[in-house]
Amino acid sequence: xxxxxxxxxxxxxxxxxxxxxxxxxxxxxxxxxxxxxxxxxxxxxxxxxxxxxxxxxxxxxxxxxxxxxxxxxxxxxxxxxxxxxxxxxxxxxxxxxxxxxxxxxxxxxxxxxxxxxxxxxxxxxxxxxxxxxxxxxxxxxxxxxxxxxxxxxxxxxxxxxxxxxxxxxxxxxxxxxxxxxxxxxxxxxxxxxxxxxxxxxxxxxxxxxxxxxxxxxxxxxxxxxxxxxxxxxxxxxxxxxxxxxxxxxxxxxxxxxxxxxxxxxxxxxxxxxxxxxxxxxxxxxxxxxxxxxxxxxxxxxxxxxxxxxxxxxxxxxxxxxxxxxxxxxxxxxxxxxxxxxxxxxxxxxx
Numbered sequence: 005x006x007x008x009x010x011x012x013x014x015x016x017x018x019x020x021x022x023x024x025x026x027x028x029x030x031x032x033x034x035x036x037x038x039x040x041x042x043x044x045x046x047x048x049x050x051x052x053x054x055x056x057x058x059x060x061x062x063x064x065x066x067x068x069x070x071x072x073x074x075x076x077x078x079x080x081x082x083x084x085x086x087x088x089x090x091x092x093x094x095x096x097x098x099x100x101x102x103x104x105x106x107x108x109x110x111x112x113x114x115x116x117x118x119x120x121x122x123x124x125x126x127x128x129x130x131x132x133x134x135x136x137x138x139x140x141x142x143x144x145x146x147x148x149x150x151x152x153x154x155x156x157x158x159x160x161x162x163x164x165x166x167x168x169x170x171x172x173x174x175x176x177x178x179x180x181x182x183x184x185x186x187x188x189x190x191x192x193x194x195x196x197x198x199x200x201x202x203x204x205x206x207x208x209x210x211x212x213x214x215x216x217x218x219x220x221x222x223x224x225x226x227x228x229x230x231x232x233x234x235x236x237x238x239x240x241x242x243x244x245x246x247x248x249x250x251x252x253x254x255x256x257x258x259x260x261x262x263x264x265x266x267x268x269x270x271x272x273x274x275x276x277x278x279x280x281x282x283x284x285x286x287x288x289x290x291x292x293x294x295x296x297x298x299x300x301x302x303x304x305x306x307x308x309x310x311x312x313x314x315x316x317x318x319x320x321x322x323x324x325x326x327x328x329x330x331x332x333x334x335x336x337x338x339x340x341x342x343x344x345x346x347x348x349x350x351x352x353x354x
Contacts, residue, residue: 023070030059031066031074046183080108125154125194128201133162139201141167145174147193149182220252254333254343256282256325260290262332266341267297270332276302280309281324284316 023031033041033056045053128136128151136159140148148167152160152175164172223231238246259267271279271294283291283306295303335341 023074026055026059027063028074028077029056030063031071032078033060034063034066035071035075125151125197128155128159128197131159131201133159133166135201136163137166139197141171145171145178148175149179150185150190150193151197153179153182216248216252220249223249223253250333251326251329254329256286256329257290258343259328259332260293263342264297266343267293269341270328270335271298273331273335274328276306276309278324278327279306280313281316281321282328283310284313284321285318 033044036044045056128139136151136155140151140163143151148163148171152163155163164175167175223234235246235250238249279294283294286294295306298306332341332343336343
């Protein structure tokens, strides 16, 4: 695929093809001017500054074609970097091939890929904000600001927003005041964080395997006869475990999937105070479902009590919801109502 043409005059690629990367970088720095170049220097390691300054000092005269060629390559690399970080490798390759042709696109992607792989804290590039928060939460603000300065701005903002307020302010201040940091210091912090991050990921992976919630999800998708058989046997061996799994098999929000007749059945057995508390954090749809399945008199009473009952603790709301869930499970065991669930073993006569 040939390189596509662009409007206007095209930089002379041949003018810089024999120049080293450092010489091209020197041309870019010179083109920016002293003020902007000094701003860039703040973010470079001392060794890079020394080498770049040496190239700037010895470059002498340069042609317009050389300057244009260096700036054009710099622009393309910046464009490639942004597309890879924002849209991913495949997206960047697709756009670059259409704009510059296969050969140039491949060269640009190779250069930027190497840069990204060598960038400090690269292992956090696609990390979950919660994992990064766990990693840095106990570090000093100066260390946190160093790590976040290498991350995507949205990810860094998410992490800062969830830090304790005192540490949040100190971190932002440290980030604003950050000056040049030696590569050795960055390397030490990076190695330590990499080790801690691997431990966090390993720990989270282990925590997410199996467990009560997973067992409850599996049981929810069994037919009721198999479920009963398993729980009957489990109750003989470990009644507490059977109870723990049952509590997780049906949650308050699952009432939305029940039929009206079953909802009317358990409402008749509910304590009115439990309904008032349970509906405090419920969605409008959930409230409407309850009110639709009770008498107008009861609905008016519950509504009035909800308006006058203030400052209810969340744990009391959750306790009331759990009492209703337990009642539903008891009525289901007695065959008084039906809980909709997966599995194909239920034959319901209507």
